[in-house]
Amino acid sequence: MPQKTTGEGKRRSPSISCIRLVAMSLIILCHIYQYYGSELAWWLNVGVQIFFVLSGFLYGNKRIDEPIEWIRKQFVKILPSYIYLFSLQ
Numbered sequence: 001m002p003q004k005t006t007g008e009g010k011r012r013s014p015s016i017s018c019i020r021l022v023a024m025s026l027i028i029l030c031h032i033y034q035y036y037g038s039e040l041a042w043w044l045n046v047g048v049q050i051f052f053v054l055s056g057f058l059y060g061n062k063r064i065d066e067p068i069e070w071i072r073k074q075f076v077k078i079l080p081s082y083i084y085l086f087s088l089q
Contacts, residue, residue, distance in 0.1 A: 016058070019054060020051075026044045026046060026050070030045045
């Protein structure tokens with residue numbers, strides 16, 4: 001199956017998108033069942049672990065030519081949420 005490209009020229013795999021969809025669905029169902037107090041919520045929480053494994057796979061296969069620049073971009077991406085979180089306390 002051909003891979004689509006994003007606007008930035010990066011390849012997007014349909015199989016990885018499918019795994020993301022399954023993991024997201026499991027997490028949403030987990031929250032719904034958790035709201036109603038069902039034990040099934042603990043089993044559906046596996047969606048979080050799927051996202052962790054998928055992230056590790058994608059970052060492990062990512063080519064980072066300039067590590068310092070990559071770390072700076074990640075820091076800038078996370079910083080606003082970090083500031084907001086600690087401004088609430």
